[in-house]
Amino acid sequence: MPEPTAGPLSRLNLNWLGLLPFALFALLFLILPTMKIVVGAFQTPDGSFTLENIYGLNTDSILSAYVVSIQLSLITAALGCLVGFAMAAAVIFGKLPTKVRGGLMTFSGVASNFAGVPLAFAFLATLGPVGLVTIWLRTEFGINLRAMGFNLLSFWGLVVVYLFFQIPLMILMIAPALDGLKREWREAAEILGATTAQYWRMVALPILFPALLGTFALLFANSFGAIATAFALTGPQLNIVPIKLYAQIRGDVLGNPHLGYALAFGMIVITALANGLYIWLRVRSERWLK
Amino acid sequence: MTRFFAWGTLLFGCTFFALPLIGMTEFSMRMLREGYSFEAYRVVLMDERFQQTFSYSVLMALATIIFGIILVVPTAYWVRLRLPAARPWIEFITLLPLVIPAIVIVFGYIRLYNTSSWLPLTGSSTGTNLLLMFGYVTLSLPYMYRAVDTGLRTIDVATLTEAALSLGAGWMTILTRVILPNVLIAVLSGAFLTFAIVIGEFTMAALLDRPAFGPFMQLLGANRAYEPAALAVIAFGITWACMALIQLATRFSKHTQAQR
Numbered sequence: 122m123p124e125p126t127a128g129p130l131s132r133l134n135l136n137w138l139g140l141l142p143f144a145l146f147a148l149l150f151l152i153l154p155t156m157k158i159v160v161g162a163f164q165t166p167d168g169s170f171t172l173e174n175i176y177g178l179n180t181d182s183i184l185s186a187y188v189v190s191i192q193l194s195l196i197t198a199a200l201g202c203l204v205g206f207a208m209a210a211a212v213i214f215g216k217l218p219t220k221v222r223g224g225l226m227t228f229s230g231v232a233s234n235f236a237g238v239p240l241a242f243a244f245l246a247t248l249g250p251v252g253l254v255t256i257w258l259r260t261e262f263g264i265n266l267r268a269m270g271f272n273l274l275s276f277w278g279l280v281v282v283y284l285f286f287q288i289p290l291m292i293l294m295i296a297p298a299l300d301g302l303k304r305e306w307r308e309a310a311e312i313l314g315a316t317t318a319q320y321w322r323m324v325a326l327p328i329l330f331p332a333l334l335g336t337f338a339l340l341f342a343n344s345f346g347a348i349a350t351a352f353a354l355t356g357p358q359l360n361i362v363p364i365k366l367y368a369q370i371r372g373d374v375l376g377n378p379h380l381g382y383a384l385a386f387g388m389i390v391i392t393a394l395a396n397g398l399y400i401w402l403r404v405r406s407e408r409w410l411k
Numbered sequence: 412m413t414r415f416f417a418w419g420t421l422l423f424g425c426t427f428f429a430l431p432l433i434g435m436t437e438f439s440m441r442m443l444r445e446g447y448s449f450e451a452y453r454v455v456l457m458d459e460r461f462q463q464t465f466s467y468s469v470l471m472a473l474a475t476i477i478f479g480i481i482l483v484v485p486t487a488y489w490v491r492l493r494l495p496a497a498r499p500w501i502e503f504i505t506l507l508p509l510v511i512p513a514i515v516i517v518f519g520y521i522r523l524y525n526t527s528s529w530l531p532l533t534g535s536s537t538g539t540n541l542l543l544m545f546g547y548v549t550l551s552l553p554y555m556y557r558a559v560d561t562g563l564r565t566i567d568v569a570t571l572t573e574a575a576l577s578l579g580a581g582w583m584t585i586l587t588r589v590i591l592p593n594v595l596i597a598v599l600s601g602a603f604l605t606f607a608i609v610i611g612e613f614t615m616a617a618l619l620d621r622p623a624f625g626p627f628m629q630l631l632g633a634n635r636a637y638e639p640a641a642l643a644v645i646a647f648g649i650t651w652a653c654m655a656l657i658q659l660a661t662r663f664s665k666h667t668q669a670q671r
Contacts (some may be wrong), residue, residue, distance in 0.1 A: 139489035140497060146482055147504050150545045151552075154519025155511055161522065208424040215417020225421070231647075231654045232428060234604070237611045238628040239646035240431075242639040245632075247434025254430055285431060288424065346512030349613035353629050363514050370518050370618055385515045396510045 159389065161382035174383035182360065183375075187387065190345060190362040193276065197283040198340035202333065204284070205291025213299045226296065229289035236286040241353035244282045248273045274355050282354060283344050290343060291336055298332035298406060335402030342395035346388065362388055432647065439640035451641040458638075460627055468616075468624035471540075472609035475547040476602045479555045480591075482548065484598065487559045488590050491568045505556035508549050517546060517615045539619050546615045551605040558604075562597025563590075600657040607653035611646055 165171050178184070212222040247253050250267070258264040272278055302325055310320040326333075348363035357368050362384065368374045369381040442450040455461050490498050508516070520542055524532040532538040571593070575585045591598070616623035628646070632639040 136489075136493045139493065140486060140501075143482060143486040143501070146545070146548070150520070150549050151504065151507055151511075151516065154516055154523050155507075157519045157523050158515055204424060204427075207420045211417035211420040214413070215421070216414050217417055217421070221421070227654065227658065228428065230657075231650050234607055234654070235647055235650050238613050238625055238632065239611060239643035242628075242632055242643035243431040243435035243647070246438030246640040246643070247431045253434040253437050285428070288427075342510070346514070348512075348514055349611075349625065349629075352613070353632050356633065363512065366514055366518065367614070367618070370514075370521065381518070385518050388512055388515055389510075392510055392512060 155389065158382050158385045161379060162386035164379060164382075166377075166379060174377075174379045175386075177377065177380045178383050178387060183365070183380075183384065186360045186362050186365045189276065189360055191391070193279060193283070193361060194341045194345040197280055197287050197344045198337050200280070201284055201287030201291045201340050202295075202337050205288045206295055206333070208288070209292045209296050209299055213296065225292065229292040232289040233286050233293060236347065237349040238353040240282060240285055241350050244273060244278075244285070245354070248278070248281070279351055279354065279359075282350060283347070287340050287344060290340060294336045294339065295329075295332065298329055302328065329406075331402040331406035335399045335406060338395040338398040338402070342392045342399070345395070346392055435640045435643045435647075439637060439644050442637040451637040452645075455631075455638045455641045455645075460622075461642075464622050464624045464627035467622055468610050468612075471544060471547060471623065472606045474544050475551060475609050476605050478544060479548050479551055479605060480598055480602070483552070483555045483559050483601075484591060484594065485586055487556060487563055488568065488586065491560075491563050492572060502556070502560075505552045507552075509553050513546075513550060513612075514614045514618070516549060517618045520546060521618065533619070539621060543615060543619050543621050543623075546619075547605075547609050547612065550612070550615075551601070551608060554604045554608075555598075555601040558597050558601030559594055562594035565597075566590075566593045596660045596663050600660045603653040603656045603660070607650050610649055 162174050163170050163172065165173065178187075208225065211217065212225050245252065248255055248266070248271075252273075255266050258266060273282070306324055306328075307320055310324050315323070346363065348367060351359055351361060352364060352367065357364060365374075366381065366384050366388065369384060373381070375381060375384070439451050440447040440449065442448065442454070486501065490501055521533065522528075524530050524538075524542060526534040532542040568590070571589050572585060575589050580589070611625050611628070612623070613625035613629060617626040617629070628639070628642050631642060
């Protein structure tokens with residue numbers, strides 16, 4: 122766009138000035154706080170640099186928190202991907218009425234935002250000790266969930282609860298990729314004599330693979346950073362990284378404030394890796410699915 | 412055959428989604444022994460702390476939305492008009508809150524702005540409120556920026572600006588009377604999502620010790636039986652309402668696009 126009044130130099134200055142408020146805000150409330158954590162992870166309390174905090178993570182309780190968190194995120198991401206993919210494929214390829222699809226997408230938008238404290242309450246009222254389903258199974262069928270080893274306040278209970286927002290997120294993220302599969306590819310495969318299974322195994326899934334893996338990474342990061350649901354469900358005892366960090370911020374439970382920085386730094390590294398993988402794979406998948 | 416499997420998968424999934432919703436609704440109405448009632452809702456809604464924390468969170472959400480609009484709309488507009496080269500960078504920054512967990516961001520706030528720091532925001536309740544609002548603006552950046560940017564894509568920013576400039580409008584007038592009304596519907600969908608997020612947010616408010624709705628829900632959940640289920644129903648209703656309003660807003664924006 123031609124700009125007749127301003128000279129090249131003043132235009133340059135003026136243009137960048139327009140971003141100043143945003144840059145300042147991002148610096149103060151996003152970049153600097155994060156940098157503080159990252160730098161703090163490599164500092165001693167008096168300010169000199171050290172790797173001591175990172176080594177300090179190598180204790181049984183912290184390592185097991187990371188292991189449990191990573192397991193929880195891997196399992197909920199995998200199951201979320203599986204069920205979400207099946208449901209999205211069902212409404213897109215299953216010859217169901219279009220209204221069903223619209224309904225599922227709208228509901229997914231709601232459910233993926235219905236995380237946090239209320240979600241924990243909803244599951245407590247359903248699968249908790251006196252929940253609707255628990256009582257119903259016991260009185261109608263004589264099935265005692267607790268005796269069978271299911272406890273909502275345990276690792277697998279948390280998996281079930283997390284799936285409530287993981288599956289909808291998967292549906293929302295994978296539906297556009299499924300829409301991108303061209304009808305011609307399927308027709309071409311059929312003309313060449315491929316069965317449905319062969320079409321999926323040799324055509325559709327390889328094309329979808331980057332999108333699937335990318336969404337898996339996104340779901341992983343989504344559950345890795347989540348705390349409110351788990352906190353409302355199990356309180357501060359459960360040994361996952363966000364809850365451990367919460368307890369540390371509340372009152373130095375690790376006995377060394379800079380160990381908290383290292384704990385948070387570890388979280389950033391893991392979610393950043395997962396999101397980096399997601400972005401890289403999304404770029405790759407868009408090559409085919411435009 | 413395919414259709415049979417499709418319905419089967421869908422029904423299986425929908426049962427999983429329906430049960431907790433049915434469970435919480437049923438449970439929330441069981442407070443009185445003699446039968447179903449809205450007693451839990453009455454108790455919750457009459458609770459003074461509910462009223463205080465809920466109105467606190469509503470005010471916070473509104474402040475977050477207003478500040479977010481003031482911050483994001485001019486930035487997105489300016490990037491589209493004059494600095495298209497900066498777009499990937501701004502987009503990257505606005506997506507960072509999805510990468511860095513909220514608990515890490517607020518941890519940084521507490522260390523950076525504590526009472527002995529250069530900007531002691533956590534020293535006073537006004538300062539902490541302000542800090543919490545900035546935190547919420549940060550959390551809502553990914554949604555707000557993308558919504559506004561999508562809205563700007565549907566209008567011809569350069570021509571509108573030139574027309575307004577040649578008619579003698581200043582930048583303030585252009586932003587408030589030309590650009591904002593044109594992207595208002597897109598801004599609204601970002602605003603409703605921000606509202607839904609802020610109302611139930613737990614981590615930031617709890618760690619900054621603010622009397623918000625999220626921590627109150629958690630506290631009630633730890634101490635009571637039926638009221639939390641009623642709160643969950645109310646929270647779900649709010650999420651539904653926000654999503655319905657977003658749908659409504661996007662439907663309106665499609666109409667304006669079709670007319671052009």
